[in-house]
Amino acid sequence: MKFIFADSLDHVDPGYDFLRDRYSEGRTPYWDDAYPHEIMGYAPYKGMLVSRGIVGGVAVGGKYTEAQAMRFRRVGAREFLRLDKPEFEHLPIFGDCGAFTYHKEDKPPYTPEDTAEFYDDARFTHGCSVDHIIFDFDEDLKGMEGGTQEARRRFEITLENASAFRSATAHMSGRFTPMGVIQGWSPGSMAEGARRLVAMGYDYLALGGTVPLKASQIKSCLAAIRDIVPASTRIHILGFAKADEIDTFGSFNITSFDTTSPLIRAFKDAKANYYLPSKGGKLDYYTAIRVPQALENPKLMRLAKRGALHQETLVEMEKKALSALRAYDRGEAVLDETLDTVIAYSTPAVTGSPVEELPDAKAVKDLRERYKRTLIDRPWKKCSCAICSALSIEVVLFRASNRNKRRGIHNLGVYNALVDQLPSNSDNNDHTQISGNPSETERNAHRSFVCSESV
């Protein structure tokens, strides 16, 4: 089972100055930045996926600048993602259309032909057919029953596009693997979609529209699909949001799945921001400590605009919170004092009001408890990946992209190692049995797998 990382320009400035909070002198975005596989020193995934919706263009405004989107097509995905070095050359690059970016449209803004051209120009190794998301999933429907008119319309669009996509990519055979996307409103309709894709000649299917589904619902779909397609048919799960439950998907013989979840949760999740392997071959989660940028955080900016907070005071509090945390990391400050300083500053940004106005608020108390656990356990000391070793406590500070994304990249490493350890991957996990620094007992406790492949 291959973990494919869905990228959206997730690179960081390797020379970022964490004390002054500045980009490195003269840094050019993208060019001087490092992708996860560059900053970690190894690829914390088994391939990358780039969505057409992220690249953007005429139909959908993406995340790339116009000049970047043009270059992506000119030089190709591998050079753009800097996977063109010998050590990364074997990694596949998947493409998909990013159906969520156009789910409100009547039909997809892309044609099978222009999508084939996009994959061909950028030289993807794998690419998904042009699908259209179906909502209103009902697990209890049997076979092809149910399904609104709209669901059935989208079902047919997805399959028609898949058929045309196969012809449009035929000339690329040998260097490109087309993937047929499954959309449906029930396990039975997904299975029927899969059956028709196999009949078209697809031997690699991609299950789409799983983001709103519960893990159990995805499993019933997979079960229905597996029942109907040959055992040799490969299956990919697109945009797999339930990435943390991957260990329970072993029986479905999944070839690959893509997710951004370990990266995104570093800065989008309320609690689970920092991953650490736990002893039972699972994950432990820690809450990152919010020290927002006094003059840039939107919530604080709003409070300042209303006149509820004085920016000069905020800047002072921010400074104190940062130095308290760094002193704590060096063993020069005690836990409670550090927490007090941090909470006093965190509160306005997290709750929207100054701490003295709500001394007993439950939200603040919970936050304090979670921060306390993070500070007491010092999880960053237990990880020996390139990021944690270099950053120390900065990695658990919830503060702007360079810290948040680095924490996310660390999570990718932990997650990738976890996937490697799954029983279904046991045949290829020899190289992941690597320990941290053996002289450190703390790290030894986690030696079953650490987030760096080489120390």
Added chain:
Amino acid sequence: MTILKFPAIRAKQSETHTVLSFAAKASDLKNFAVIERVARDEGGALSGFQRPQIAGHIREIRDYLEKPEAILPNPIVVAFTTGITISEEAADGRCMVEIDAMGGAPGLVVDGQQRLTALSQVEEKDFQVFVSAIVCRDEEELRRQFVLINNTRPLPKSLIYELLPTVRGLPRRLGDRSVAADLAARLNYDDGSSLKGKIYQHTNPTGIIRDTAIQRVVINSMSDGVMRELIREPDGADLSFALVSDFYRAVQTVFLNEWEGHTPKTSRLVHGAGIMSLGYVMEVLALLDGARTVHDFSRGLACLVGNTAWTSGEWNFGENDRRHWKSVQNVNRDIVTLAQYLIGIVRADVKRRRADDVEPKQASM
């Protein structure tokens, strides 16, 4: 120290106001002047007037102030309604100013809050700045001064861009623009340029092609295209100049009738959309076809003849997107649509020519 004294100079400007100038250290300023941001109390009454700090702007100023050669000739304007006394006034305006900061800072910063904030973050030096003090009757008068002082008109962008290449030590945001503006100016004034005299600039108002369009082509190429490599060569600036000049010379040759004597209103070829989308065609030809000269580019562009609607007819961007030649606008969406359309044709042609070639070219598709 709660009473601060400064030697000052007073200007005779108005019977109702006192206006003074003196030099003070940033750390002193912090003691006698505050930045009062606009806010409303629970009853909705307005107080203060300043907008919040802008982090990026402050960072830029701070970067500059940290340099040893930094100067800040513009004064910080501080208004007082109380707490300020003038003494020992001489006929020539020289006087002493006393500011009473016993009960807190009496002055309000009317202009220069971002500069002042940046100053307070520069720890290495205690910079002296000029302070212009206005003594106002009341809060209302003070707010009026704020509105008047901050309601200035920014300089026209095309003038700023034209000045940029002559200025050094600019923030990076302007630095990229500066390189592009420099090349655009050279394209406009160099005798060997195919665009000589044709680019609109502040100093060349009769130019036809927008300076910002040609600058965008250069900026895109410098950031993500062929000029990124070219500019690193020892004669990088010349190579870049020659590339753009040769490319647009080829454009003029291939589309002579749509170029000659036209304005953006009568031909989309000399319009921002045409210039910028063709910039991407230049990139494709340079990378995939190895094109560098007028001859190379003309050969690569020839396939477009008969497929364009620069001055009449309609563009055929696909089944559901056929549009009148004029409806291509100078907006990103249209530029990308047009560029993709042109590139599609050019790419197919490059492939075809390569297949026809007895000896295949080296550049890989």
